[in-house]
Amino acid sequence: MKDVAEHANVSISTVSYVLNDSGPVAPERRNRVLDAIRVLNYSPNESARSLKRRSASTIAMVVPDLTNQFFAMVTEGVQKAASAVNVLVVLVVPDAIETPEEHYAKLLRSQRVDGVIYLSGTGSMPETIYEMARSGPVVLVDEQIPGRDLPSVVCDSRRGAREVATHVLDQGHRRLAVIGGPPALWTAQQRLAGYREAFAGAGLDPDSVPVFNGDYRQESGGEAAAKILQLPEDERPTALLCANDLMAIGAIEHLRTNGLRVPEDVSIVGFDDLPISALLTPRLTSVRQPARDMGYRAAKALFDLMEGKDVEAADQLPAVVQIRDSVVPPGR
Template sequence: MSTIKDVAARAGVSFTTVSHVLNGTRPVSESARARVQQAVADLGYFPSAVARSLKTSETHIIGVLVPNVTNPFFAELTRGVEDCAHQAGYSVFLCNCDDNPGRQSRYLQTLVERRVDGMLLASAGGAESLPHGWAAYGMPSVIVDRRMPGVEADLVRIDNQAGARLAVEHLLSLGHRKIACISGPESFEVSNSREGGWRQALLAAGIAPESSWLERGDFSSSSGYAAGRRLFERNEVSAVFASNDLMALGVLRAAAECGLAVPSAVSVIGFDGIDLGAYSFPALTTVGYSIRKLGERAASMLMQRIESPTHATQELVLAPELMLRESTAAVRHY
């Protein structure tokens, strides 16, 4: 691989002249500039980003850590982050933590060692998943989607409890009274907030939810399918609120296998608003906020944090909206 000294030797100039030509830091004669540019082309030389970062303390790279890259929510989130980062002149280093706090900790250590300018973290764990001495790094960081207790950083998230209430209130407005909830893992704040919104909406309508109306999954389609099968085999509810769209898609499959037409026999509503939900059959009614815009907002917040690292931390809470499609309808009375 060619070096800046190789370029200088071929062009017949000093390596500082090459640096001035490449970085535009000082006027250089047209003759010298032309020889340097020709030497760069002949040798296929690329400036070292590592060397430049050591000199300027900037890499123009941000790290993005997500729990599960196969989940469409995080794929769409990352796309929004990348769009915003690209416009600001940053590249993205994507890390898939696979919902493993240990892997997340190792990735965070690697990103620090790579001298990225900042990190956007959709956490796979709490503060215990951070490397030892994390606070001492002073890395500009934004947490998205899942709060990390004990971690001082900017946060951008959806109002999960309000979104769950909105979903259940929609079902209540259609006459449903026996409404199940498929929640996520108990260890996730997102799960507890969405389950709490389900309970709040029912209690506000004078309905005490039965314990058998609550099932748990892991935010995957397969877990939603299994939970849906259990609910439908008990034949107790007329509607299901799934705590994310992937589980709701699993519920649609379970309903079909159990001979229950959606939405005439049972209504199903999800949470997140992934693009895929618009193309299921029937199209999935859900609540959410544009995931791509969520990524853009989070990346923009990170750019601000990189530029102003000493500013007070902030929390941005985005209000979800009902996305009315085909999987919910008025309850059928017999």
């Protein structure tokens, strides 16, 4: 608007009056402003205009599902930041949509959203969302997607996984197994890498530790535990490292159903530190991710992009190990 005002030799407020039809402007001045807009190929940033005048913009928050408390807490953080600037959040849950790709396309074609916060459940991004990223703001949260150069807000999952695995090893466990997340997901890759670094640091061959992949849902933790129980008894792990709390809960349920005690027979750790984790019996040792802060900061980054500001390529928050009762020395 400043460039248009200078080119037309008028004030910025005059340009605003013309654009918004919100005030009297002499015909000769209006024509100069319109000519300047054409010459400069000026296109108003509707998102920034909405933010500055505190009228409603709309953003989309894409989460895999809401059965996972972690996703819900990230969404709460987004909503908190959005409500402070009068921005409407449209929640998109791909698992609840029969044709999510078409749904994304409809949202973007109808120009109902000014930006997108994307939390992947697959490790990939719909092409329609990526197309929007070429012309509009998109921020990833709890994820980085190879080949997609987009700003992200993440947690230091690798370090958190390394530290919680080190705690398990310090208790004397050497027969271990990992219940990992979906292999294509960046978060699952980071956590597995952190576990393996801890194994190597303790003198264990990381390749000797079996990995059973789940999908971050509780049921898949139970399914992985069932496979682990099929191992010969002298090869069964004394400790399980689970890539999230829901899978840890599923594993605990399956082990108990089959007569094993946690932590006396098998120690277990999770990741995310959901509110329920401290209420379990035993209380679950886990790695805390600041979920609400991640959502809040992702929204703030998106709003900065909407106003044309630069943002960090990757905003990384710390992960903190929460030591509780689900890990004891083997054979106690």
